[in-house]
Amino acid sequence: MHGAIDAVLHEGMSIRRAAEQYGVPKSSLGDRLSGRVLADASCGPATYLSFAEEEELVVFLTRCASIGYAKSRKEVLALVQCVLESRGIQKSVTNGWWESFRRRHPGLTLRTAVPLSLARAKATDPEMLARYFDLLEKTIQENDLVGKPGQLFNMDESGMPLDAKPPKLVAVRGAAVSAIGSGDKTQITVVACVSAAGYCIPPMVIWDRKFLSPELTHGEIPGTIYGLSKNGWMDMELFNLWFTNHFLRFAPAVRPILLLLDGHSSHYCPDTVRLAANEQVILFTLPPNTTHLSQPLDKGCFGPLKVAWREACHQFLTMNAGKIVTRYQFSRLFNQAWMKSMTISNVCAGFRVTGVHPLNRDIFSDVEDPPSIGKREWTSFHPTI
Known part of the structure; x- marks a missing residue:
């Protein structure tokens, strides 16, 4: 097209002849020469994403691959599909879009991943942990967060079972012991977020229903926010609601704020990532298969929280013969467990024993426990876009 335009403007060639010689549509060439269409405009239908958005996507995919957790083609298509649906655009993102996207960005390609052996996955990988602390230390230093625990946060979800396992009970040696339970295998998802200074943000509780009954909130923790989903799990929409x-x-x-979180795909809604960048919140993904070691909430708070939850449920069953723990008792009992376990000392301990604050890259040097395989698939993401 550029050659045809130059031929008409500088060589005096007719539009028809230039179109034939350079193999471009005569009408398209005429539109560009007349100014009805910009000379640099590409032919064909408009792309799903703007040029700036595609560049942003390329940066995201490149950074994912650089840490060793590249996205598959299907994951990229699903991500773009999510963007279209959020804009009310009823179109399907197909492999045709992917091929066009690759042509527009020839630096991207599909590569066969090197498989990670089970033996290596079961062992704490020193290289991965070293790379994690390299990135963490660099991020903290470059953003002037050294010695600022109030700007270091960790967010994670956990499930609170309605049929909580009772604590150990006194019984005659050799005799069987039983305890009344609810029989309801439902787990209520709760979202916690804490800072290295010991500050707890009120939780988010996710219910598996379409409408929230006020009775479910009786006795709630002040400031609690609620989310609703079909299965009671976190998704992109709910995470965006929680963050925003x-x-x-x-x-x-x-600002800035560093937010540590695992790599679950629900945590990386495009709108959330963009808002985080605008708000100077750095989303920092914890390394894979090590969240039981590197997640401050897992190390400092969730253990005591679940113990306190079991005790609260057992006490309720003991004091209310003939009743069971249902969704309608959840808020009051969870309030008791939260206040007992989410203490300043537990929160600060979580950041300390994971080496986040104070920063201690040697904290895992003597760890022998293998990571829990299959807890979650890790989706690497360490940028501020």
Whole structure:
């Protein structure tokens, strides 16, 4: 097209002849020469994403691959499909879009991944942990977060079972012992977020229903926010709700903020990532298969929280003969467990024993426990886009 335009403008060639010689549509060439269409405009239908958005996607995919957790073609298509649906565009993102996207960005390609052996996956990988601490230390230093625990946060979800396992009970040696339970295998998802200074943001509770009954909130923790989903699990929409309407509301006004979280795909809604960048919140993904070691909430709070939850449920069953723990008792009992376990000392301990604050890259040097395989698939992401 550029050659045809030059031929007409500088060589005096007719539009018809230039179109034939350079193999471009005569009408398209005429539109560009007349100014009805920009000379640099590409032919064909408009792309799903703008040029800037595609560049942003390329940066995201490149950074994922650089840490060793590249996205598959199907994952990229699903991500773009999510963007279209959020805009109300009823179109399917197919492999045809992928091929066009690759042609527009020839630096991207599909590569066969090197498989990770089970033996290596079961062992804490020193290289991965070293790379994690390299990135963590660099991020903290470059963003002037050294010695600022109030700007270091960790977010994670956990399930609270309605049929909680009872604590150990006194019984006659050799005799069988039983305890009344609810029989309901439902787990209520709760979202916790804490800072290295010991500050707890009120939780988010996710219910497996379409409408929230006020009775479910009786006895709630002040400031609790609620989410609704079909299965009671976190998804992109709920994470965006939590980040936009809850985290930013309770987080300190000083910036930047470092937010540590696992790599679950629900944590990386495009709108959330973009908002985080605008709000100077750095989303930092914890390394794979090590969240039981590197996640401050797992190390400092969730263990005591689940113990306190079991005790609260057992006490309720003991004091209310003939009743069971249902969704309608959840908020009050969870309030008791939360207040007992989410203490400043537990929160600060979680950041300390994971080497986040104070920063201690040698914290895992003597670890012998293998990571829990299959807890979650890790989706690497360490940028501020």
